[in-house]
Amino acid sequence: MNLENFLIVSAAIFAIGLYGTISKRNVITVLMSIELMLNAVNIAAVAFSRYLDPSLISQGTDVTRSALTGQIFSLFIVTVAAAEIALGVAIIITVYRSRETVFITDVNQMRH
Amino acid sequence: MSLSSTIESSVITNIAFWVVSISVIVSSFAVVQIRDLFRAALFLVLAFIGIAGMFILLRAEFLAVVQILIYVGAISVLIIFAILMTRDVSDGNPPNRLKIPASIVGLIFFLVFTFVMVQVDWNIQPHPDPLPDTYQEDSVEVYTKFSYFHVCFWFFCDPKHSDSESPADREVQDDTSYVLDEKLDSDRDQSGLDKIFTDTIPSIAELLLRDFVLAFELVSILLLAAMIGALTLIREK
Known part of the structure; x- marks a missing residue:
């Protein structure tokens, strides 16, 4: 269990989320895949803040600050993901009310 | 270690x-x-x-x-x-x-x-290793011996009769007390990083409300805007 293990798991989850985001028609699956990608980024940030030597980047400043910056970033990413999922679900339900579909290939008025 | x-x-x-x-x-x-x-x-x-x-x-x-x-x-x-x-x-x-x-x-x-x-x-980051390797092996060995005899003591001997123990047991006990003191010492002078990661919540609170306070407030405004936007989108006209 070292830094590379966590980073490889994070890359695997991100790749699965990327595949789901590009290749699926249902917009709810696309939202879930975006959540997976954000979680993969969180794992990478926390692993970096756990394993990397913080005394190299904190020259003269507090070591605590640079050792925990990854966790603070993950907190902000979680908050932004919550806001994004709330707006996404609202948009999905609005589109479903007016167009009776959740497939992103059917919502293409802007192309015509 | x-x-x-x-x-x-x-x-x-x-x-x-x-x-x-x-x-x-x-x-x-x-x-x-x-x-x-x-x-x-x-x-x-x-x-x-x-x-x-x-x-x-x-x-x-x-x-x-x-x-x-x-x-x-x-x-x-x-x-x-x-x-x-x-x-x-x-x-x-x-x-x-x-x-x-x-x-x-x-x-x-x-x-x-x-x-x-x-x-x-x-x-x-380098893991702190204040003790040499040979000492480590010795301490681990004595520590397992200690736990074995400790269990024997707890199950078979009454603490009141501790004056009737054999000299070998007393020797082992002396060793274990020495090792335990050393263990406490090595725990006490662990590096600052291990101290940070044993209790992260006060440090996170301090960082959020002192160093990253601008981002903290901006995120609260973002959440408020998202909430209002979701309510506006979802409302029946």
Whole structure:
């Protein structure tokens, strides 16, 4: 269990989320895949803040600050993901009310 | 070697890491592959719980609790609501034309990132090791002997009759008291980093409200705007 293990798991989850985001028609699956990608980024940030030597980047400043910056970033990413999922679900339900579909290939008025 | 790094390199922690990471990868693959959307959402919940377990393995307990509260408690419920409010739940996850290019892109991404992450020489923080190796082996040996005799003492000997113990036992006890004192000393002068990661919540609070206070307030404004926007979008005209 070292830094590379966590980073490889994070890359695997991100790749699965990327595949789901590009290749699926249902917009709810696309939202879930975006959540997976954000979680993969969180794992990478926390692993970096756990394993990397913080005394190299904190020259003269507090070591605590640079050792925990990854966790603070993950907190902000979680908050932004919550806001994004709330707006996404609202948009999905609005589109479903007016167009009776959740497939992103059917919502293409802007192309015509 | 301090106590926390000993725990982190133990066999049980490694087994826990492999179980958690394999379950996370399998369930996130099931999220994008299962046709039933409701089951996909349940696998998403499983993946979130596994990621919280990975945070615990990374000594970020506060973040693990936040992950359970926000992702498992709020975001999954929102997604399940969205699934239940739309049609075609059981057969609603078809791929579009880009299935093969997307899988190729994902695979290339994974391979490139794995290659880069294995090749780069990261600046891993040095684990403190105040005692020499020979002393370590001695202390471990005496420590196991200590625990064995300790259990024997607890089960078979009354503490009142401790004056009738054999000289060998007394010798072992003297050794163990010496080792325990040394262990306490090595725990006391562990490095600052281990101290940070044994209790992260006060440091996170201090950082959020002192160094990152501008981002903290901006995120609260973002959440307020998202809430108002969602209510405006969803309102019946």
